Amino acid sequence: xxxxxxxxxxxxxxxxxxxxxxxxxxxxxxxxxxxxxxxxxxxxxxxxxxxxxxxxxxxxxxxxxxxxxxxxxxxxxxxxxxxxxxxxxxxxxxxxxxxxxxxxxxxxxxxxxxxxxxxxxxxxxxxxxxxxxxxxxxxxxxxxxxxxxxxxxxxxxxxxxxxxxxxxxxxxxxxxxxxxxxxxxxxxxxxxxxxxxxxxxxxxxxxxxxxxxxxxxxxxxxxxxxxxxxxxxxxxxxxxxxxxxxxxxxxxxxx
Amino acid sequence: xxxxxxxxxxxxxxxxxxxxxxxxxxxxxxxxxxxxxxxxxxxxxxxxxxxxxxxxxxxxxxxxxxxxxxxxxxxxxxxxxxxxxxxxxxxxxxxxxxxxxxxxxxxxxxxxxxxxxxxxxxxxxxxxxxxxxxxxxxxxxxxxxxxxxxxxxxxxxxxxxxxxxxxxxxxxxxxxxxxxxxxxxxxxxxxxxxxxxxxxxxxxxxxxxxxxxxxxxxxxxxxxxxxxxxxxxxxxxxxxxxxxxxxxxxxxxxxxxxxxxxxxxxxxxxxxxxxxxxxxxxxxxxxxxxxxxxxxxxxxxxxxxxxxxxxxxxxxxxxxxxxxxxxxxx
Amino acid sequence: xxxxxxxxxxxxxxxxxxxxxxxxxxxxxxxxxxxxxxxxxxxxxxxxxxxxxxxxxxxxxxxxxxxxxxxxxxxxxxxxxxxxxxxxxxxxxx
Numbered sequence: 001x002x003x004x005x006x007x008x009x010x011x012x013x014x015x016x017x018x019x020x021x022x023x024x025x026x027x028x029x030x031x032x033x034x035x036x037x038x039x040x041x042x043x044x045x046x047x048x049x050x051x052x053x054x055x056x057x058x059x060x061x062x063x064x065x066x067x068x069x070x071x072x073x074x075x076x077x078x079x080x081x082x083x084x085x086x087x088x089x090x091x092x093x094x095x096x097x098x099x100x101x102x103x104x105x106x107x108x109x110x111x112x113x114x115x116x117x118x119x120x121x122x123x124x125x126x127x128x129x130x131x132x133x134x135x136x137x138x139x140x141x142x143x144x145x146x147x148x149x150x151x152x153x154x155x156x157x158x159x160x161x162x163x164x165x166x167x168x169x170x171x172x173x174x175x176x177x178x179x180x181x182x183x184x185x186x187x188x189x190x191x192x193x194x195x196x197x198x199x200x201x202x203x204x205x206x207x208x209x210x211x212x213x214x215x216x217x218x219x220x221x222x223x224x225x226x227x228x229x230x231x232x233x234x235x236x237x238x239x240x241x242x243x244x245x246x247x248x249x250x251x252x253x254x255x
Numbered sequence: 256x257x258x259x260x261x262x263x264x265x266x267x268x269x270x271x272x273x274x275x276x277x278x279x280x281x282x283x284x285x286x287x288x289x290x291x292x293x294x295x296x297x298x299x300x301x302x303x304x305x306x307x308x309x310x311x312x313x314x315x316x317x318x319x320x321x322x323x324x325x326x327x328x329x330x331x332x333x334x335x336x337x338x339x340x341x342x343x344x345x346x347x348x349x350x351x352x353x354x355x356x357x358x359x360x361x362x363x364x365x366x367x368x369x370x371x372x373x374x375x376x377x378x379x380x381x382x383x384x385x386x387x388x389x390x391x392x393x394x395x396x397x398x399x400x401x402x403x404x405x406x407x408x409x410x411x412x413x414x415x416x417x418x419x420x421x422x423x424x425x426x427x428x429x430x431x432x433x434x435x436x437x438x439x440x441x442x443x444x445x446x447x448x449x450x451x452x453x454x455x456x457x458x459x460x461x462x463x464x465x466x467x468x469x470x471x472x473x474x475x476x477x478x479x480x481x482x483x484x485x486x487x488x489x490x491x492x493x494x495x496x497x498x499x500x501x502x503x504x505x506x507x508x509x510x511x512x513x514x515x516x517x518x519x520x521x522x523x524x525x526x527x528x529x530x531x532x533x534x535x536x537x538x539x540x541x542x543x544x545x546x547x548x549x550x551x552x553x554x555x556x557x558x559x560x561x562x563x564x565x566x567x568x569x570x571x572x573x574x575x576x577x578x579x580x581x582x583x584x585x
Numbered sequence: 586x587x588x589x590x591x592x593x594x595x596x597x598x599x600x601x602x603x604x605x606x607x608x609x610x611x612x613x614x615x616x617x618x619x620x621x622x623x624x625x626x627x628x629x630x631x632x633x634x635x636x637x638x639x640x641x642x643x644x645x646x647x648x649x650x651x652x653x654x655x656x657x658x659x660x661x662x663x664x665x666x667x668x669x670x671x672x673x674x675x676x677x678x679x
Contacts (some may be wrong), residue, residue, distance in 0.1 A: 014333075017336075018328060021327040021328050021336070022327075022328060023323040023342060024320060024327055024340065024343050024344075025320035025321045025343070025347075025555070025559070026318075026323040026558075026559040026562075027474070027563065028559070028562070028563025028564075028567055029563060029566070029567055029590065029612070030317070030347055030350060030351050030354070030562065030612075031351070031611055031612060031622040031625070031626060032566075032622075033320075033344075033347050034625050034626050035622060035626075036346045036347055037343070037344040037347070037626050038339055038344070039335060040340060040675070041340055041341060044333065044337050044340070045337065047333075047335075048333050048623060051333075052438045052556065068333055069333060071331045072333055073331075073332075084333035092562070093562075093563065093566045099382070112419065133642065138621075142617070142618070142621070146569060146570050146572070146573040146614075147566070147569050147573075148567070149573055149576065150569025150570065150572045150573045151568055151572045152569075153565050154565055154566070154568075154569030154572075155567070157565070181513070207643075218339070232620075242328050242329060243328060243329065245329055246329060246330075246331035246371075246437055247331050247332075247390055250447065250449060251448070251611040252447060253331075253446050253447050253450055254442065254446060255331035255332045255335060255387070255442060255446075265674075348626055351609075351611060351626060355592070355609055355610040358610070363589060364587075364589075364592075364612060365589045368640040401679070422611075424609075431670070432678055432679075434670035434672060434679060435670060436677055437672065437676070440669045444639070502677065502678035503678075505676070505677060506676055506678070506679065509673065509675055509676050535622060555626065564588060564602070567590065567614075568660055570587040570591065570614040570618070571588055571589075571614050573614070574615035574618075575613075575615040577615065578615075
């Protein structure tokens with residue numbers, strides 16, 4: 001169960017880093033290309049830490065048979081545990097920033113809570129990652145505000161982006177049986193408890209960005225969750241097909 | 256290598272007798288290895304030559320992000336993915352340092368990008384070749400970054416201060432790039448037969464274009480002499496090309512790869528490798544825009560720029576609104 | 586309206602530094618983003634303790650040549666360092 005939880009943590013970083021990797025060389029401005037790639041590198045680094053621990057948990061010894069690469073490249077979409085939010089396509093820059101901010105705002109709260117985990121390793125990884133997440137949320141919130149309160153065009157695009165992605169935010173606070181058990185033993189963070197601070201922070205950013213907060217009931221849809229249980233959108237299998245192609249084509253090769 | 260089509264505008268190297276007093280004083284500083292800084296007096300031709308050369312160097316870094324960035328989403332291990340992202344990010348940073356160096360000469364970044372998109376200035380033609388396999392990523396790091404390092408180290412001593420200092424920073428970061436590429440090649444060459452074949456195939460496609468990176472033969476480079484006098488171009492094309500071959504052949508031998516040149520042979524008398532004739536027709540074709548990826552590269556860059564216009568405008572609009580809201584902070 | 590982002594000069598005082606050093610320039614729409622971008626562009630290898638930015642147009646120089654600055658490489662993302670890839674002894678010039 002802890003293994004499953006670690007995959008939930010790892011897969012968010014892995015998938016979101018993959019999405020950010022698609023922007024390299026194409027961002028609206030050079031400085032932003034660099035900054036955005038930095039975020040991707042941070043998320044990838046965090047994912048690797050979670051995966052390394054997951055490997056150890058899985059096999060129960062310190063030299064795992066399944067490596068980070070085995071886990072990243074040889075699981076099918078149904079075995080991935082990321083939020084549906086992070087697998088959504090890049091779209092235009094407003095879509096990318098909206099996705100990033102909604103995730104970052106949750107991620108920073110989640111990681112802060114995980115620094116108190118009874119599992120010392122989880123707490124340690126979270127302590128390192130939360131510093132990066134604080135920077136990420138500051139950055140993405142800043143962009144939400146700049147685009148929301150920029151030109152009429154940027155405002156419209158940012159509002160559309162938020163309206164489209166809002167439905168995926170409910171999943172961030174859904175606690176299933178797996179997580180409930182881990183919360184009770186002090187290992188996992190209580191995602192449900194993050195909802196209030198998250199919405200408060202989001203409302204503040206939206207207000208400054210002159211954006212309207214979409215209706216809450218959109219968040220609750222059952223069709224907008226399931227990532228943590230391996231039920232994904234059409235986007236994930238396509239993303240993984242691209243990501244996994246080489247090791248899958250040459251399974252015995254070392255790269 | 257970034258000096259393609261960079262013309263100094265001077266028909267021949269100036270003699271002391273042809274120079275004005277200011278030009279003589281300027282040349283004396285250069286000869287004494289005193290750096291020229293942006294606010295110093297400089298001949299118009301020197302300024303124009305540098306603007307073109309530095310910006311072409313910057314454009315090369317930015318366009319160069321595309322063939323390598325092509326494999327980020329398909330990197331075959333998480334470590335390779337992270338390293339490749341970092342490398343390409345470095346290239347963006349190098350482009351940025353170079354654009355800023357060029358801006359000290361009175362041209363804006365937007366103007367330079369406009370000129371690139373309009374086809375008025377060039378970028379290193381090596382980036383008009385496609386990265387078809389993962390082995391290409393190794394080969395590009397090994398050969399293309401290897402060639403770039405050879406060109407950039409002498410530029411650390413060039414006469415224009417901002418360019419020289421940008422080059423020092425770039426060179427510090429560049430040796431990781433070449434090693435990253437060579438490390439990929441070593442892994443492939445020690446790997447499965449398919450991986451070894453992939454590496455050989457990549458070398459077969461990238462070897463000659465890498466040699467072309469150094470530009471036309473010295474005899475055909477009519478405008479280099481003045482650039483050399485001004486210490487903007489410090490070593491000749493043929494000299495750099497020969498050094499590159501001499502250094503790289505043993506590296507290929509170590510990998511167990513064959514360089515696709517049947518004329519390649521060590522010449523004891525010269526103390527250098529002899530190598531075959533470059534296809535200069537291909538070189539000129541690619542320079543003119545008829546390489547495999549010229550159109551694609553420009554289309555991608557133009558699209559990214561145009562698609563991003565609303566973002567850049569929004570950021571300015573927001574900044575202006577903020578400034579208007581906080582008159583006390585102005 | 587021109588969408589051109591103004592140019593800023595960046596000064597960084599590193600962890601063990603005593604004063605801010607000029608490290609280069611970048612474009613940003615305002616000071617806040619200039620500082621943020623400076624962190625991404627100029628401290629990718631290390632955490633600078635303090636970042637200053639100033640609009641290039643606000644800088645008046647008496648010795649325009651006085652702009653040399655290099656920054657310290659970092660231990661954080663280790664693969665960025667040439668030493669991360671051990672090269673075989675027999676391979677020269679790399």
